[in-house]
Amino acid sequence: MKLENEAHFEQDVEELIKEIHAQYGYDFSGYARASVYRRIKRFLGQKHLTSMDALRQALSTDSYFFEIFLQEVTVNVTEMFRDPSFFLSLRENVLPILSTYPFIKIWDAGCSSGEELFSLAILLKEEGLLDRTKIYATDINQRVLKQAKEGIFSAANMPAYTSAYYAAGGKQEFSSYYSSNYGSVKFDSSLVKNVIIYPHNLATDFSFNEFHLIVCRNVLIYFNRELQERVFKLFDESMVSLGYLALGKKETLAMSEISSNYNFVDKQNRIYRKIN
Template sequence: MSTVHTITPDELDELIKAIRRHYGYDFSDYSRASFQRQVLRCMTKAGIPTNADMVEKLLQDKPFFDWFLESVTVNVTEMFRDPGFYSDLRTNIIPVLASYPIIKIWHAGCSTGEEVYSMAILLQEAGLLNRTRLYATDINPANLDKARQGIIPLQAMKEYTANYMQAGGTNQFSAYYTARYNHAIIHKELRQNIIFLQHNLVTDQVFNEFHLICCRNVLIYFNRDLQNRVFRLFADSLAPLGYLALGLKESLLMTDVRSAFEMVGPKTKLYRRKT
């Protein structure tokens, strides 16, 4: 396998521009250091020694680009990740959402679906799933294909069960899926109100009005300008008094829209849009 030593800033710009022109994906406002690491990791894995070779491969080999896209859009996710967040949702947010006749929730950057299925379980336990529409979006079509299937490696369910219990779950977690061979298949009734859509936070616009938007551990990969644009998108997409959920390392503090929100869950990064 060829060794990849480095990629210069100009070379990285060349690669980003080539992808934008050819495929329409714009990585120019992603965190520079993080995106460069992901590109170098892909080059090393693929045995591609130079940026010129990488650009040529990306533009001429669509399956390779699909693999690249899946690799550079970080897909770290799990069911009931950060149990305290789900406990806060269960106790303080879902009872408020129950006052709406139809509840609309957006999971932006849903990856392979584990977090949206966690939300579906909370809503099912609160008796609200039947009148909720869950919109789960991601930039990566491969992620959405996996998420739609609702198939999760069975070995992960032990950890997910522990997360669920720490989040205040009282049912048998195994009641929400069927074990088959080495996989767990999320039950159909949890999947039926989830709408999976491709949506690019960099370029796409408002497509509905939501009572809750969850975008957790996505914005840390964007630079400050792109974070501000996405936060404005979320503010415009929320109903008055709607909620915004961020990852534990993310914050509205230094953003343009901070005055439009009040914090309601300091430890769990839950915000509410002001009227």
């Protein structure tokens, strides 16, 4: 597929971002451009659209088409117990401290389709903390939030998820947490009985509670520096004193204005604790 020259394409994308914000309220202005350009080009190819004008026309007149577009442009790469050493560190270094609180509040920001959410819930259950924990699971994309609520995942992924679970210190038979049915598995709904799942846009929305643990992994790498700083300040405003912040392995507080408020608990797994 031939696209307009690169400069023209990038200019069209900037106009599209403004139009989406005006019509639908989604603000992509702070997203890293390389990722946005790549995903929009791929979407154009998938939908056999030959120009940006055709894309803009379709998005402006068809809200369902916009939902499909949003699914592609927002990043939803996730898996259960991704980076098992992170979950093992949570189990060994964070949950024993959180267990001293009478009630625990956790924010899973950018939860996508729920694989990380269920991983956290299983961890909490095995450490005896699930019943006194409230988890707020949020994402910009309402289609993936629907998947998270259902707790249904492909059975083809279970061997890899099982290995990751045990590497993260799993204590039970992993299969005891789900039932299989025609190529998919459904996780036990009791795991998310204390979970609130709803849309939240890190680029534009504000703090809505205070948390003992905020998990936002492999989301900020798709934001530019300015938007990353906005989100870090949002998390800081939402964090109780001595609360924990967990980022992805390629993400860091090092250049943030709030970095002096935090110490590393686990540098390799990017787990911080608020000290100020």
